[in-house]
Amino acid sequence: MLEVTGLNFHYGNVQALYDISMSMPSGQITCVMGRNGVGKTTLLKNIMGVESSTTGRVAVDGADVAALPANKRARSGLALVPQGRMIFPKLSVMENMKVGLSARTDGVKTVPTDVMDLFPILKTFANRNGGDLSGGQQQQLAIARALCGNPKVLLLDEPTEGIQPNVIQMIGEVLQMLAKTRNMTIVLVEQYLDFVREITQNFYVLNRGRVVAAGPTAELSEDVVTQHLKV
């Protein structure tokens, strides 16, 4: 599981996150929601260590990783699928996936077949440049690259952004399967409410860098949606 306790973060002298505490259980999908600019990406970057918080604890299965840089946090079991996918456009699909292997601690040097099996399109286009894939295909590649590190905690930043419905559906099925069969902790930043209600068990809502609502997704009220999510 993933636990964040008392996390504050500043960009220069502007505070972006205020005293964030969250608990994300393994085997479940937890959603982080909120309008544009409230701090969702900043939160995931702080969990991953791409940005480093000034205060607070980030613990994976009880081990505090807050002092570690991103590459060491990756080796402790964290993986981030970044907003905008961040595929290497000039590397092939296979080479993009191999980048993810560097987070492994077991010395495996080839892309695991079970990762390939999740996304058949990546097998078909293994030698194509990452930059030549469609948005939906790149999103699958970004998830596959993260899975190549064999993470315990998978962080996804708006994976449905600009993706067509059948690929969204497929990604949803993969995430549910990973939570269930691999007991993974999945943290999903998402603004697409139907998708959230369909696949997540828990939610947190951010507003202006603060947690303003949280609970089981089944109890996410229209009140919270109107107040903090609708634009």
Ligand SMILES: Nc1ncnc2c1ncn2[C@@H]1O[C@H](COP(=O)(O)OP(=O)(O)OP(=O)(O)O)[C@@H](O)[C@H]1O
């Ligand atoms: N590198 C940066 N330097 C300074 N301020 C930043 C930086 N990145 C983000 N911010 C600011 O921090 C706040 C939170 O941004 P963040 O990207 O985390 O929001 P978000 O909830 O992910 O938004 P979106 O839904 O648009 O992706 C915003 O006010 C943003 O302008």
Ligand SMILES: [Mg+2]
């Ligand atoms: Mg964002």
